[in-house]
Amino acid sequence: MNILDILHALGWKIISADNFKQIYVITQSSERLARAQEVAKTYQVTIDEMCFDETGNLYISFMDKKTKEFVDNYYHNGMDPHELY
Numbered sequence: 001m002n003i004l005d006i007l008h009a010l011g012w013k014i015i016s017a018d019n020f021k022q023i024y025v026i027t028q029s030s031e032r033l034a035r036a037q038e039v040a041k042t043y044q045v046t047i048d049e050m051c052f053d054e055t056g057n058l059y060i061s062f063m064d065k066k067t068k069e070f071v072d073n074y075y076h077n078g079m080d081p082h083e084l085y
Contacts, residue, residue: 001076001079001083003017003019003022003024003047003060004017004024006060006074007024007026007062008029009074010032010072010074011028011029011031011032011035011036012026012027012028012029012032012072013026013027013028013029014026015027015042021046022046022047023044023045023046023065024044024045024046024062025042025043025044025045026042026043026045027040027041027042027043028040028041043064043071044064044065044066045062045063045064045065045071045072046062046063046065047060047061047062048061048062048063048070049061052079052081055078056077056078056079056080056081057075057076057077057078057079058074058075058076058079059073059074059075059076060073060074061073061074
């Protein structure tokens with residue numbers, strides 16, 4: 001699992017990705033739009049916080065690069081370290 005996999009799992013469509021700079025341009029997938037009844041919007045996000053502890057709990061939060069506002073987060077319990085790439 002990598003950052004792009006995580007964004008897809010959260011229901012985001014990746015428009016562009018710069019893994020070196022950790023900047024991702026994303027918009028809601030059609031499934032997310034239907035589920036959340038949101039208005040389609042494009043975000044340029046970066047990783048705000050990332051934590052992986054000894055029990056395999058992974059937490060990542062994404063923030064809007066320009067406004068510094070929270071966009072989304074991901075939490076996974078019991079992930080094996082070899083599952084991250």
